[in-house]
Amino acid sequence: xxxxxxxxxxxxxxxxxxxxxxxxxxxxxxxxxxxxxxxxxxxxxxxxxxxxxxxxxxxxxxxxxxxxxxxxxxxxxxxxxxxxxxxxxxxxxxxxxxxxxxxxxxxxxxxxxxxxxxxxxxxxxxxxxxxxxxxxxxxx
Amino acid sequence: xxxxxxxxxxxxxxxxxxxxxxxxxxxxxxxxxxxxxxxxxxxxxxxxxxxxxxxxxxxxxxxxxxxxxxxxxxxxxxxxxxxxxxxxxxxxxxxxxxxxxxxxxxxxxxxxxxxxxxxxxxxxxxxxxxxxxxxxxxxxxxxxxxxxxxxxxxxxxxxxxxxxxxxxxxxxxxxxxxxxxxxxxxxxxxxxxxxxxxxxxxxxxxxxxxxxxxxxxxxxxxxxxxxxxxxxxxxxxxxxxxxxxxxxxxxxxxxxxxxxxxxxxxxxxxxxxxxxxxxxxxxxxxxxxxxxxxxxxxxxxxxxxxxxxxxxxxxxxxxxxxxxxxxxxxxxxxxxxxxxxxxxxxxxxxxxxxxxxxxxxxxxxxxxxxxxxxxxxxxxx
Numbered sequence: 001x002x003x004x005x006x007x008x009x010x011x012x013x014x015x016x017x018x019x020x021x022x023x024x025x026x027x028x029x030x031x032x033x034x035x036x037x038x039x040x041x042x043x044x045x046x047x048x049x050x051x052x053x054x055x056x057x058x059x060x061x062x063x064x065x066x067x068x069x070x071x072x073x074x075x076x077x078x079x080x081x082x083x084x085x086x087x088x089x090x091x092x093x094x095x096x097x098x099x100x101x102x103x104x105x106x107x108x109x110x111x112x113x114x115x116x117x118x119x120x121x122x123x124x125x126x127x128x129x130x131x132x133x134x135x136x137x138x139x140x
Numbered sequence: 141x142x143x144x145x146x147x148x149x150x151x152x153x154x155x156x157x158x159x160x161x162x163x164x165x166x167x168x169x170x171x172x173x174x175x176x177x178x179x180x181x182x183x184x185x186x187x188x189x190x191x192x193x194x195x196x197x198x199x200x201x202x203x204x205x206x207x208x209x210x211x212x213x214x215x216x217x218x219x220x221x222x223x224x225x226x227x228x229x230x231x232x233x234x235x236x237x238x239x240x241x242x243x244x245x246x247x248x249x250x251x252x253x254x255x256x257x258x259x260x261x262x263x264x265x266x267x268x269x270x271x272x273x274x275x276x277x278x279x280x281x282x283x284x285x286x287x288x289x290x291x292x293x294x295x296x297x298x299x300x301x302x303x304x305x306x307x308x309x310x311x312x313x314x315x316x317x318x319x320x321x322x323x324x325x326x327x328x329x330x331x332x333x334x335x336x337x338x339x340x341x342x343x344x345x346x347x348x349x350x351x352x353x354x355x356x357x358x359x360x361x362x363x364x365x366x367x368x369x370x371x372x373x374x375x376x377x378x379x380x381x382x383x384x385x386x387x388x389x390x391x392x393x394x395x396x397x398x399x400x401x402x403x404x405x406x407x408x409x410x411x412x413x414x415x416x417x418x419x420x421x422x423x424x425x426x427x428x429x430x431x432x433x434x435x436x437x438x439x440x441x442x443x444x445x446x447x448x449x450x451x452x453x454x455x456x457x458x459x460x461x462x463x464x465x466x467x468x469x470x471x472x473x474x475x476x477x478x479x480x481x482x483x484x485x486x487x488x489x490x491x492x493x494x495x496x497x498x499x500x501x502x503x504x505x506x507x508x509x510x511x512x513x514x515x516x517x518x519x520x521x
Contacts, residue, residue, distance in 0.1 A: 007271045010262035019268075041269050041385075067288035067389055070336035075276035083336075086273050086280055088384045098270045098284075098384035108336060113291040130272050 006077035008125050017056050018042045022129040027059040027119045029093055040095035061119035062136070063091040070106055089117055089133050103134045111135075143406055144521040146229040147361035147368040150180030150354030151482040154245070157316055157468050160348040164253030168245025168350035169200050176352035180364045182239070187354070189237035191228060192244065193220035194472055200243050210237035216378060217505025218419060218472040221353070222512025225478065226374035228355050238356060245350035246470035270382055278421060279343050280335045282507040285389035286424050287337060292390050293439035295427065297337060299446055301328035303423040304341045304465050306451045311462025313452065313491035318345050319466045342423035344464035344473070351475040353482070358520055369485045372498075373406025373515035375399060383507040392504075394511035395432035399502065402513035403434070407521075408498060410435050415484045415499040416456055417477035420463040426450070429502055430458075433513070457493045460484065474503035478514065485518040 011019040018041070021028035031038050032046035033053040045052045068087035071078075078084065085106045090096045102120055104110050117133040124130055152175035154160065154168050163171060169192065177183060190201045191212035201208050212227045214220055221242055228240040247254045260267040275281045289295055302325055311317035323341060331340040361368035375398035380386060387393050403410075410433075418429035430441035435456065444450070450458035461467040461480040468476060481499040483489040502513045 006274070007262060007267065009268035009272055011268070012263050015268055041265055041382075067284055067286070067291075069280055069283045069287070069338070070333075071274060071276060071280045072333055072335065073276050073279070075271075075274045075280075078274040078276075081274065084274060086275055086284065088284060088389075096384060098273050098382070100273050113287055124272070 004076040006124065008128050014044055015042050019128060021056070021058070022121055022131050023127065025121055027061045027131050028056045029059045029091070029095055030054050030056055038093045038095060040097055060092050063089045063117055065101065065111065065113060065115045065117055065135075066090040066096055067113065068101070068111060070108070085111055087111075087133070097131070100132045101135065102132045141226065141229040141371065141374050141405060142233060143372040144370045144517070145358050146232050146355055147358045147370045148353055148355050148482055148516070149361050149364040149366055149368055150176040150182065150352070151369075151479055152176040152179045152352060153476070153479055154350040157349045158318055158347050159249060160247070161250055161252070163247070165245050165247045166195060166199060166203055166253055168247060168348065169195055169243040170203055170245070172245055172350035172352040173200070173204055173241055173243045176241070176354050180354055180366050182354065187239050187241045189228060189231060189240035191224035191240060191242045193224070194244065194246055206241070208237065210240070216510035218421065219474045219503025219505040219510055219512040220472065221474045221478055222501060222503040222514050223376045225353065225355065225371060225514050226376055226512065229371050229374060232355065232357055238360070240355045242353045242355070243350065244352070244472060244475035246472055247348050248470035249346050249348050266382055270384060278507060279338060281383050282422050283335050283338045283424070284383050285386060285508070288389035289424065290337070295442050297329060298325050299442035300337065300342060300423050301325045301339070302442070302446050303420070303426055304328050306445060307420065307459050307463040307465045309451050310460050310491055311466035314462050314467060315490060317462040317467045318347060319462070338422060341465070344421045344469035345466070347468045347470055349468050349470045349476070351479045353478060367486045367518060369482050369516050369518055370520050371514060372517045372521055373402040373404070373408070375401030375405070375513040376511065377401075378510040379508060381506065381509055386508055391438070392428055392432050392508045392511065394508065395429060395502070395504070398511040398513045399433040402500070402515050406515040408515065413456070413498050413500055414496040415460065415481065415493045416458045417481055417499070417501040418458060419473055419477055419503040420459055420465050421469065421473065421504065423465065425504060426458060433500070433502060452491065460489060460491045460493065474501070474512065477501040477503060481514070481516055485516055
């Protein structure tokens with residue numbers, strides 16, 4: 001039986017720039033040139049004011065741990081990781097994204113809510129690097 | 141909708157509930173439909189409107205031998221049936237059809253003839269921006285907002301556990317409930333961890349079952365043998381297909397919009413509500429529901445439940461069938477919440493709330509993706 005692998009994102013025309021960014025070590029967000037709204041996930045118009053005048057820019061990659069769960073029942077391909085946290089990070093620029101917190105024990109004690117984090121890219125295929133995050137504070 | 145213009149005249153669940161190994165998903169739709177038709181003395185040829193989710197309305201209409209002039213296949217998760225009631229009311233008032241059958245059937249446990257529940261396509265928003273991080277179904281996604289809620293509003297693990305404890309009390313009064321044995325907060329906190337901070341007993345059951353409703357104009361309702369349950373207020377909304385993109389992890393925008401719309405339509409106040417159903421796929425949902433529907437203030441729901449207000453004898457009986465946590469949960473539970481509201485307003489519920497006149501069934505779809513709210517009364521306004 002073939003080994004089940006973790007799902008790897010497949011970019012669409014609207015998200016290609018984002019995935020090109022992560023591959024080159026940049027976490028790109030989008031900003032509306034009409035109303036200055038910063039948003040995620042990427043789309044070719046502003047979800048706040050519907051303007052098509054939007055631009056991509058490189059995020060600081062810094063933010064805080066907004067919330068998470070710790071999964072004891074791994075998705076196919078994630079068996080070796082369990083239990084693992086599925087987290088949401090809120091970037092300093094505002095948008096939130098689902099992610100993993102790497103380089104730290106996957107326990108409630110090691111993962112304080114609101115802990116500062118920064119992006120750490122993980123290459124999962126020739127075309128795709130996933131934005132993951134690591135803690136930057138004193139937390140262990 | 142026009143409050144009280146449409147009534148639920150037929151309502152029934154599948155003959156069996158829990159583990160059903162002799163019916164497929166489509167068979168469960170049909171079993172529930174035939175029970176609801178018998179409930180109000182109709183046959184399939186009397187039905188000219190069909191709504192369902194999970195299966196196609198084409199499949200259900202064909203299988204039952206119905207030729208409809210109106211169909212609704214709105215499928216936004218477990219609250220789809222609340223939206224069907226709302227849409228059916230509008231369709232009946234508009235003259236698009238006269239008698240609507242809404243069905244639900246789901247072989248959630250046995251998975252006989254069940255639809256696929258595969259991973260999202262790698263090109264969808266979820267496929268690109270959530271699936272790569274390893275969520276494995278609702279227990280690992282619906283639960284994500286809760287640590288944020290705990291941090292911001294002081295919810296404790298014990299308070300979250302108490303939601304399950306209180307619902308087990310209601311289930312203990314219901315012969316058809318999956319679980320009857322009383323449980324304690326310690327029992328909940330000592331049950332197996334599924335997705336921290338959620339333990340097994342804070343997650344819904346997985347069972348087989350179904351339910352069906354029949355609606356017609358209130359003017360016709362007197363021709364039926366059943367006690368009419370009038371639809372007096374309705375609401376619906378959607379927010380996001382990705383739980384990570386909720387506007388605020390401590391409150392559901394879809395809940396708030398749907399609930400307000402229903403209350404405004406019905407023209408009632410919270411004090412008028414005798415009985416409440418809030419779709420509880422997981423223990424935090426009644427907490428979000430109580431606050432987002434406006435029954436209590438922000439951050440007050442857990443203590444409200446802890447203090448006994450929602451348990452048998454409390455001032456706001458909540459999830460009186462035992463809920464998704466202890467009654468049954470086939471996957472799209474909204475139908476069972478509606479069924480319990482109808483039973484309460486007919487006065488035939490196993491754990492009957494004395495003199496219940498107004499009931500609300502509030503449903504959620506997806507992981508806080510959608511919401512539907514139906515306010516019912518056994519008195520025509």
